[in-house]
Amino acid sequence: MKSTKARTDVQLKELFLETLKRDEAGTRKALERVPEGQNDWVPHEKSMKLGYLASLVASMPSWIETMINQDELDFAPVEPEKQFKPFEWTKTSELVALFDESLKKARAALESTTDEHLMTNWRLKAHGHLISEEPRYINIQHGMLTHWAHHRGQLTVYLRLKEALVPALYGPSADERF
Template identity: 75%
Template sequence: MSVAMKDLFLETLKREEAGTRKMLERVPEGHNDWVPHEKSMKLGYLASLVASMPNWIAWMIEQDELDFAPVGENKSKPAEWKTTADLLAIFDDSMKKSLAALTSTTDEHLLTNWKLKAAGYLVTDEPRYINIQQGMLMHWAHHRGQLTVYLRLLQAAVPALYGPSADEKFF
């Protein structure tokens, strides 16, 4: 029995949706400019990034390339938010777009190359499925991990994601 790549990606996204939503619901409002360290990104930007990253899958499927740091206006920059409802709306829209793109694609298309650029310079030119796995799903896990640390430092409850947390037990 073989499983289509797109189905594996769909299952992964759906499996991660509830935990990501729970995490985003706990991001405290009114702290968007807070940073744990001068080299860290601001909480508001990080939360928006986590909420909007699923949309990257749609970009990887529907476009042949993306320049994430273009010279001039950056249309792919995560949206700013003020309320938890705003943040969850960004997440819902992002999930909707990614699930639709995955549903409508084929494994043959996922085998074709996709380019990521920064300020016009080529960062990667690899098959779409590699970019989805490495450049979005694994990268998303990294930023969600960062966000759990921010939650802890702001005294917000950290959700149990892949096992119990100090704030949430499975039993």
């Protein structure tokens, strides 16, 4: 029987790189199944549009680059020209290309950083006001990876409602086994 002894020498950046690797295939499948021509569709008036949600899921890994290479982010800046505008895509291939570029940025930033840097604080602001100031590794784990899992799950609900096949992510789906 194979030993299941846990490694005690894992670095934070290795853990984050492995998490990206583990979630890459399922995220890619979900993005590949987003129906084209449906970007403005919403399941409820309070929900975000399908195109925005898909762009968000595809681009979120690049947030890691920001969390590593910048000291702060104002996600709701007062200046209109600095406000976030989601990538507007029309073809699924564009969405997947956005995802690939986002992963590339995240991996490069993680590979070039140190655990010591990941322990330093990073600030999240809105309208110039401090929302949180915590170590980078906490922001990467909770502000990106956990948040990303939430939106990926949300996207699979949208896929189901649009009659698209739902990929197996953390367990089998009704449409796909491991």
